[in-house]
Amino acid sequence: MNNILRKDADFIVKQAIKAVQPDAAVQRALKGKEFAGRVVLVAAGKAAWQMAKAAYNCLGTRIEKGVVVTKYNHVMGPIGNFTCLEGGHPVPDENSFLATQAAIDLVSGLQPQDTVLFLLSGGGSALFEKPLIPGEELQHITNQLLACGADIVEMNTVRKRLSAVKGGRFAQLCAPAQVFSIVLSDILGDPLDMIASGPAYPDTSTGAQAWDIVKKYGLVLSLRAQACLDDETPKSLPNTTTQVTGSVRQLCSAAASACETLGYEPIILTDRLACQAKEAGSMLASILKTHGQENKKIAFLAGGETVVQLTGKGLGGRNQELALAAAPGIAELAGAAVFSVGSDGTDGPTDAAGGYVDSTTQSTLQAKGINVHEVLNQNDAYHALQACDGLIITGPTGTNVNDVAVALLHR
Amino acid sequence: MNNILRKDADFIVKQAIKAVQPDAAVQRALKGKEFAGRVVLVAAGKAAWQMAKAAYNCLGTRIEKGVVVTKYNHVMGPIGNFTCLEGGHPVPDENSFLATQAAIDLVSGLQPQDTVLFLLSGGGSALFEKPLIPGEELQHITNQLLACGADIVEMNTVRKRLSAVKGGRFAQLCAPAQVFSIVLSDILGDPLDMIASGPAYPDTSTGAQAWDIVKKYGLVLSLRAQACLDDETPKSLPNTTTQVTGSVRQLCSAAASACETLGYEPIILTDRLACQAKEAGSMLASILKTHGQENKKIAFLAGGETVVQLTGKGLGGRNQELALAAAPGIAELAGAAVFSVGSDGTDGPTDAAGGYVDSTTQSTLQAKGINVHEVLNQNDAYHALQACDGLIITGPTGTNVNDVAVALLHR
Numbered sequence A, B: 001m002n003n004i005l006r007k008d009a010d011f012i013v014k015q016a017i018k019a020v021q022p023d024a025a026v027q028r029a030l031k032g033k034e035f036a037g038r039v040v041l042v043a044a045g046k047a048a049w050q051m052a053k054a055a056y057n058c059l060g061t062r063i064e065k066g067v068v069v070t071k072y073n074h075v076m077g078p079i080g081n082f083t084c085l086e087g088g089h090p091v092p093d094e095n096s097f098l099a100t101q102a103a104i105d106l107v108s109g110l111q112p113q114d115t116v117l118f119l120l121s122g123g124g125s126a127l128f129e130k131p132l133i134p135g136e137e138l139q140h141i142t143n144q145l146l147a148c149g150a151d152i153v154e155m156n157t158v159r160k161r162l163s164a165v166k167g168g169r170f171a172q173l174c175a176p177a178q179v180f181s182i183v184l185s186d187i188l189g190d191p192l193d194m195i196a197s198g199p200a201y202p203d204t205s206t207g208a209q210a211w212d213i214v215k216k217y218g219l220v221l222s223l224r225a226q227a228c229l230d231d232e233t234p235k236s237l238p239n240t241t242t243q244v245t246g247s248v249r250q251l252c253s254a255a256a257s258a259c260e261t262l263g264y265e266p267i268i269l270t271d272r273l274a275c276q277a278k279e280a281g282s283m284l285a286s287i288l289k290t291h292g293q294e295n296k297k298i299a300f301l302a303g304g305e306t307v308v309q310l311t312g313k314g315l316g317g318r319n320q321e322l323a324l325a326a327a328p329g330i331a332e333l334a335g336a337a338v339f340s341v342g343s344d345g346t347d348g349p350t351d352a353a354g355g356y357v358d359s360t361t362q363s364t365l366q367a368k369g370i371n372v373h374e375v376l377n378q379n380d381a382y383h384a385l386q387a388c389d390g391l392i393i394t395g396p397t398g399t400n401v402n403d404v405a406v407a408l409l410h411r
Helices: A002-019 A022-030 A048-062 A094-106 A135-147 A152-160 A169-174 A207-217 A223-230 A248-261 A277-291 A318-330 A361-367 A372-377 A381-387 B002-019 B022-030 B048-062 B094-106 B135-147 B152-160 B169-174 B207-217 B223-230 B248-261 B277-291 B318-330 B361-367 B372-377 B381-387
Strands: A039-044 A065-071 A083-087 A115-120 A178-184 A240-245 A265-273 A298-304 A336-342 A354-358 A403-409 B039-044 B065-071 B083-087 B115-120 B178-184 B240-245 B265-273 B298-304 B336-342 B354-358 B403-409
Touching: A002 A022, A002 A248, A002 A336, A002 A354, A002 A403, A022 A048, A022 A178, A022 A240, A039 A048, A039 A094, A048 A065, A048 A115, A048 A178, A065 A094, A083 A094, A094 A169, A115 A169, A135 A152, A135 A223, A152 A207, A169 A178, A207 A223, A248 A265, A248 A298, A248 A403, A265 B277, A277 A298, A277 A318, A277 A336, A277 A403, A277 B265, A277 B277, A277 B298, A298 B277, A318 A336, A318 A354, A318 A361, A318 A372, A318 A381, A318 A403, A354 A361, A354 A381, A361 A381, A372 A381, B002 B022, B002 B248, B002 B336, B002 B354, B002 B403, B022 B048, B022 B178, B022 B240, B039 B048, B039 B094, B048 B065, B048 B115, B048 B178, B065 B094, B083 B094, B094 B169, B115 B169, B135 B152, B135 B223, B152 B207, B169 B178, B207 B223, B248 B265, B248 B298, B248 B403, B277 B298, B277 B318, B277 B336, B277 B403, B318 B336, B318 B354, B318 B361, B318 B372, B318 B381, B318 B403, B354 B361, B354 B381, B361 B381, B372 B381
Parallel strands: A039 A065, A039 A115, A065 A083, A115 A178, A178 A240, A265 A298, B039 B065, B039 B115, B065 B083, B115 B178, B178 B240, B265 B298
Antiparallel strands: A298 A403, A336 A354, A336 A403, B298 B403, B336 B354, B336 B403
């Protein structure tokens, strides 16, 4: 039985991660999509090269030209006639600005029937930027915001107004052409105005709010920067269509589909998990115990990004802690397993993607003199899971859309 | 909207607690039940008087005689011709033994068609006892077990064998009569051999296991006690029927029914919740956020008993912490509410049964300068909830079957 469960877990992990690869995600978003006029491509972010490559594989020379902006050492080779550029991350540099200008030039002079295929991934905030004030002052304002303890929403509200491409402005620059935006989301809940500061998404914040923040913290701004605050960002972008793909939501639904393939009834509890890793593991075990009497194969799924409470100096990661913490709760619950993986294949500072436990784990560890409670206090889940063949190793996966935890009941 | 949600919450709490009152629980278990021969009643535990009173209200003089054994000051008046006795708890005393003997005498000489109506509740382990060795040695063995760090399962495995009524032996004493056992469960998962040490439930532990424990810890036992270990407890009790009632499971299902009455689709996640209170609150909020887009009224329920991590010196309880911790997660999620109550009406050292939060709670508290995160670090949920009308006050309820937390989505 537990061999079957482990095999099921490995299959589910593989399928889920496959579904959120940049190439798979872009292919899915482009499926059946047809374009009327000219098509040009702009890709920005850490996964820009993979996304552009996937789009090129789908559409080939239907894409007339392309500009790809990614971080240093992330261009893996030429893509058709696209211009592939690299820039600074996490701090933008002159190359980021030049690459962004190349993208702006590309989308100029298009007609209403034309389309800008805009591929966005995490890291785009630094890589895709054209400041409206000198870079030096932008850095000075950023430093002031950091020093006064402004939160990320406040920071973005001010900084979007100091950029020619953020807060929906890049989509404005594309007009009258259509923008078809494909977003690979690395933030829980897919806040589209936050991912890379939303170059092609309407901005919900206002200039008045930006002024409130400036006054609240007593920020020092040049007259030029002050004028920027008064220049409102777009509140609607009728030329833009956005498709989020490869987010934790897709990671969960791909895991759910894999569960279904194996005969489990999948129940996605949440894709916004943000609590303590080990407590989430305990709660998933509680859920399995309650449903343990039912005579059917069920899978409960929870995606998101848990946190680890550091109380020791061991080796582990949030996915390993989550899984291990479920072991005592499902001890002796035949047919039960809990596993959790990070979609990037790297859980904490380890070579494991996550952890797997089942009804035998607790007794296996006990027989080796390992106490789960103590291990968790030491944050040493890696070694405990290693001792019971509970590590899930995938290697780096080339994507990063948070984690998914699955609780299986096999009947 | 939020007035409706609060009203819904109060209705659900009221219905759930009503369903697990000892009298309601006993009435439900006896509904439609018919007895052939003579009927005698034995009730033991902290809720014995209420349970016996309810049975008397149902069956009246159909019950020929009764013996009620409860703790001091728990007999509230006469019940028909029943003998109501009080004894020591949590440490059994001579009155516990005398009362138990009166029960044994009552069930002697019955015929196969007769029935012993056996009503059991928490605390029965001390109140219902007839030791097979002198009380002094029993205490000595208990002390040895405590000193060597034996766990509760090990303690019970040894002690059941030193008792004439525990580990299913009381049901044996009732034979050839039938035993209809109604159990009010106060332990998660309703382990029937654990509640009051299972006087009318087959014992799964063995004499060999008891000997292993004696050897493991080097316990000192008299020859008489050693002989007891060899005398096996019953592994099946064909004359006994057991009905668990008024457990946390019933608390959850009554809450679920109340949700259904109000038009919510109820989903019972678990009745075995045992993680940290505030993390459970965070996870319920995550679940609501994920399902917030669905256009239907849903209620997620989680029963059990969470734990509080003490990091401050404020006032609160596990239910109040759970609810308050959900507030940031559901802030601005229209139609969302999370509440949690203890079925005994007393959450922690407070006059509240639990707490209630909705999508407006976070901003209400912020406007008053109250930071939820800091409040939770201070374990001061009571005062924060008080400041936003989030306390749920029921007064003592007369029952205690753990807690239930509910996450509502109103559409």
